Amino acid sequence: MGLLISKLWSMFGNEEHKLVMVGLDNAGKTTILYQFLMNEVVHTSPTIGSNVEEVVWRNIHFLVWDLGGQQSLRAAWSTYYTNTEFIIMVIDSTDRERLAVTREELYRMLQHEDLSKASLLVYANKQDLKGSLSAAEISRQLDLTSIKKHQWHIQACCALTGEGLYQGLEWIYKTKRKKRKTPVFPGICEKYVLCFFIMRRNIHKCLEILQTKKFILYEKQNKLFFFFF
Ligand SMILES: Nc1nc2c(ncn2[C@@H]2O[C@H](COP(=O)(O)OP(=O)(O)OP(=O)(O)O)[C@@H](O)[C@H]2O)c(=O)[nH]1
Ligand SMILES: [Mg+2]
Numbered sequence: 001m002g003l004l005i006s007k008l009w010s011m012f013g014n015e016e017h018k019l020v021m022v023g024l025d026n027a028g029k030t031t032i033l034y035q036f037l038m039n040e041v042v043h044t045s046p047t048i049g050s051n052v053e054e055v056v057w058r059n060i061h062f063l064v065w066d067l068g069g070q071q072s073l074r075a076a077w078s079t080y081y082t083n084t085e086f087i088i089m090v091i092d093s094t095d096r097e098r099l100a101v102t103r104e105e106l107y108r109m110l111q112h113e114d115l116s117k118a119s120l121l122v123y124a125n126k127q128d129l130k131g132s133l134s135a136a137e138i139s140r141q142l143d144l145t146s147i148k149k150h151q152w153h154i155q156a157c158c159a160l161t162g163e164g165l166y167q168g169l170e171w172i173y174k175t176k177r178k179k180r181k182t183p184v185f186p187g188i189c190e191k192y193v194l195c196f197f198i199m200r201r202n203i204h205k206c207l208e209i210l211q212t213k214k215f216i217l218y219e220k221q222n223k224l225f226f227f228f229f
Pocket of ligand 2: 029030031044045046047066067068069
């Protein structure tokens with residue numbers, strides 16, 4: 001019974017997903033966290049340890065851990081990795097000198113077994129500042145295309161205005177939905193829509209829906225069932 005309830009709960013998108021936000025000190029992690037939470041810029045001081053907040057996006061609940069990025073704190077990042085589904089790496093796009101350090105930290109992280117299934121979102125932050133590197137240039141310098149075992153995406157952003165931040169969350173949302181094994185709520189809706197069209201024998205509309213969806217078709221007691229993903 002408990003299992004059934006938790007399955008139904010997850011189908012309606014109320015489960016919580018763990019996300020860790022890393023990056024060198026001064027990259028803008030805490031500023032991003034509070035933009036997500038309050039839609040405003042807060043005054044920050046360097047994070048010692050971590051901040052954690054629940055962020056809700058499109059009815060998905062994310063538990064976001066913002067980890068301090070100073071050199072002495074980075075060794076402790078791995079203690080937060082268990083059950084992490086998404087890594088957000090924040091980069092100060094003007095900090096050209098330390099991009100090599102970021103790169104080292106990034107590949108060290110990706111090798112950690114607790115993150116073997118995690119997807120990676122890179123925020124190329126501080127795009128408002130003169131001389132900032134573009135997301136494409138950062139991607140090139142970090143050699144992101146060499147990452148094959150993790151899904152990844154890079155997003156240019158500015159934590160002060162919020163520009164680009166939600167596009168990043170949107171990528172996380174879509175990636176999350178693709179990873180999902182249980183059918184999601186819109187899939188169930190589609191099933192009923194489809195049954196409606198079948199009943200009205202609107203075969204063209206039916207085919208249109210089926211072409212855009214992943215599904216398993218099975219038969220039980222002389223009835224056809226569509227199981228959407
Ligand atoms: N111009 C500009 N400044 C930013 C942006 N994002 C953050 N900052 C500033 O960068 C400074 C550091 O931001 P934080 O969010 O504290 O950085 P952090 O990554 O949390 O740093 P640690 O906690 O030390 O790891 C603050 O003064 C922010 O106001 C941005 O997009 N543009
Ligand atoms: Mg911070």
